[in-house]
Amino acid sequence: LLSNTCLFPFTAHRCIRALKAVQTEHVVPQVYTRRSSSAPVPRITSHYTICPRDKDPRWEGVEMERFADEADVVIVGGGPAGLSAAIRLKQLANQHEKELRVCVVEKASQIGAHTLSGACLEPSALNELIPDWKDRGAPLNTKVTEDRFAILTEKYRIPVPILPGLPMNNHGNYIVRLGHFVRWLGEQAEELGVELYPGYAASEVLFHEDGSVKGIATNDVGIAKDGSPKDIFERGMELHAKVTVFGEGCHGHLAKQLYKHFNLREGCEPQTYAIGLKELWLIDEKKWRPGRVEHSVGWPLNRNTYGGSFLYHLNEGEPMVALGLVVGLDYTNPYLSPFREFQRWKHHPSVAPTLEGGSRIAYGARALNEGGFQSVPKLTFPGGALIGCSPGFMNVPKIKGTHTAMKSGMLAAEAIFSKLTDENLQSDTAGIHVPSYEESLKNSWVWKELRSVRNIRPSFHNYFGLYGGMVYTGIFYWILRGKEPWTLKHAGLDAAQLKPAKECTPIEYPKPDGKISFDLLSSVALSGTNHEHDQPPHLTLKDDSVPVAQNLAVYDGPEQRFCPAGVYEFVPLESGEGMRLQINAQNCVHCKTCDIKDPSQNINWVVPEGSGGPAYNGM
Numbered sequence: 001l002l003s004n005t006c007l008f009p010f011t012a013h014r015c016i017r018a019l020k021a022v023q024t025e026h027v028v029p030q031v032y033t034r035r036s037s038s039a040p041v042p043r044i045t046s047h048y049t050i051c052p053r054d055k056d057p058r059w060e061g062v063e064m065e066r067f068a069d070e071a072d073v074v075i076v077g078g079g080p081a082g083l084s085a086a087i088r089l090k091q092l093a094n095q096h097e098k099e100l101r102v103c104v105v106e107k108a109s110q111i112g113a114h115t116l117s118g119a120c121l122e123p124s125a126l127n128e129l130i131p132d133w134k135d136r137g138a139p140l141n142t143k144v145t146e147d148r149f150a151i152l153t154e155k156y157r158i159p160v161p162i163l164p165g166l167p168m169n170n171h172g173n174y175i176v177r178l179g180h181f182v183r184w185l186g187e188q189a190e191e192l193g194v195e196l197y198p199g200y201a202a203s204e205v206l207f208h209e210d211g212s213v214k215g216i217a218t219n220d221v222g223i224a225k226d227g228s229p230k231d232i233f234e235r236g237m238e239l240h241a242k243v244t245v246f247g248e249g250c251h252g253h254l255a256k257q258l259y260k261h262f263n264l265r266e267g268c269e270p271q272t273y274a275i276g277l278k279e280l281w282l283i284d285e286k287k288w289r290p291g292r293v294e295h296s297v298g299w300p301l302n303r304n305t306y307g308g309s310f311l312y313h314l315n316e317g318e319p320m321v322a323l324g325l326v327v328g329l330d331y332t333n334p335y336l337s338p339f340r341e342f343q344r345w346k347h348h349p350s351v352a353p354t355l356e357g358g359s360r361i362a363y364g365a366r367a368l369n370e371g372g373f374q375s376v377p378k379l380t381f382p383g384g385a386l387i388g389c390s391p392g393f394m395n396v397p398k399i400k401g402t403h404t405a406m407k408s409g410m411l412a413a414e415a416i417f418s419k420l421t422d423e424n425l426q427s428d429t430a431g432i433h434v435p436s437y438e439e440s441l442k443n444s445w446v447w448k449e450l451r452s453v454r455n456i457r458p459s460f461h462n463y464f465g466l467y468g469g470m471v472y473t474g475i476f477y478w479i480l481r482g483k484e485p486w487t488l489k490h491a492g493l494d495a496a497q498l499k500p501a502k503e504c505t506p507i508e509y510p511k512p513d514g515k516i517s518f519d520l521l522s523s524v525a526l527s528g529t530n531h532e533h534d535q536p537p538h539l540t541l542k543d544d545s546v547p548v549a550q551n552l553a554v555y556d557g558p559e560q561r562f563c564p565a566g567v568y569e570f571v572p573l574e575s576g577e578g579m580r581l582q583i584n585a586q587n588c589v590h591c592k593t594c595d596i597k598d599p600s601q602n603i604n605w606v607v608p609e610g611s612g613g614p615a616y617n618g619m
Helices: 009-023 080-095 124-129 178-192 253-261 338-345 402-420 436-442 445-452 466-479 520-527 546-555 593-597
Strands: 033-035 040-042 068-076 102-106 146-152 157-159 195-198 202-207 213-218 221-223 229-234 238-246 273-282 292-298 307-315 319-328 359-369 384-386 539-541 568-572 579-583 603-605
Touching: 068 080, 068 213, 068 402, 080 102, 080 124, 080 178, 080 402, 102 238, 124 402, 178 195, 202 238, 202 253, 238 253, 238 402, 253 384, 273 338, 273 593, 292 466, 319 338, 359 520, 359 593, 384 402, 402 436, 402 445, 436 445, 546 568, 546 579, 593 603
Parallel strands: 068 102, 068 238, 102 195, 146 292, 238 384
Antiparallel strands: 033 040, 146 157, 202 213, 213 238, 221 229, 273 319, 273 359, 292 307, 307 319, 539 603, 568 579
């Protein structure tokens, strides 16, 4: 197996790494300090993206050559979009009897382990991709039978009718455990001959000399927390391709670099985001209503904070519900904690009775794109393309993005296959450019759907907030059927919306009761998240002095509240004079909220060692 690296390069690479790990002890990390312009600052960041290795004497003489392999198409991200693209590529290749090597790299230890969504799935794209999905055993077990929507006040629930034609109507949809669905998609891909490589995080975009994308490199392993090489250091691998498809999900690490390198966001508005927090519960069977879908807006959020809740009754063989809260990351009060708002929401008189006597079995969180039509960037560039939630195809009023993500992957696959099999193929660059993908997407039902709801999210930016947005939605999406002639703009970058702490009122949150509401650390434990402790924190800071000097001083350290996993803490210095930021990188659930909401834009989320992160089971 070890010698057969041409057929199994990733497997051999992993085996060699494991053998070295057994033979070597861990290196004890050292502590260094870095000076700001005024005073010494405790060193936090040791990652090579901030602290270059070529200037670090500890890296002198270390072998840095990487093994390289080649494929026709490399897909970064084993989510709904990436797997749909892979499946469609192999369907076309098999149909036309063409040889096509398609590789998917996924940072999670298993396909689906990092997937988190509500999720209520619209099966339109699935019907196109795999028409016989029922016969193939797709885990769509709960068809929506009942749809409810309400406005919550602190003590009351005000029902709102869901009229036919409104985006919130879920007739014909399925409540799913999206991680299980993604795992099933992975099985379908493997049956077709797609090569799946879970546990390998794509950490770097590779370029040809002409500037086109050449492929990706996986992350290095065996680096100590202080940034020095361990004895078991192993360089990552390079995977080259004619076309590299990026389907990393919301706020992808590599997509951020591509936006700048190719100026892909020219002509579109900044992306806006929300954070979604979710739990799975086993409840009393007497309270179980399989197929019921409940959504709400209002309490505990004020009228000027965008967000809403969901509570779905699953039919998975046991009385289970999925519930969560989504909070727009354009909120202004730095004292707001999305996690604590979620815990408070569960005590509402219309929610708590469902949970009483039940047991919580899972917790997780993930950022999601909310920019929609106005924020979609350019999708193609020489050597690559963006698909899924990476560029942002979520239909915000539907609270759905899986079907649009899948369709984008399928359209990209069709365009790429057509280009690669064109006998008259001519390319101006070494990496092949496929602009026809963007053209076909703009002629598809995805573009039509996103355009029709383009103004709903930005309409909430008015004096009346939630209520003004609901009135606007009712007028233009029920009475006038979405025929408004204008396109509203978003408020701007979410990070820029926070007000200084002195202008805001602190929020007093009730203590968790341990029955319906819980503390943060016990919640994170249910996510199964884990990272090798002795590695550089993957939550990197461009300047280690900023968290205390700027974020804590001006905004009262909002990172200790917007993070849903307790990664960021401000603790006293050993001298007792002043504070320092402590990053508990092991807790990270890869939600990307910190990278988005940091008011100083000083945090840069990069991939940790492969297989690190949450271990969700059907989230």
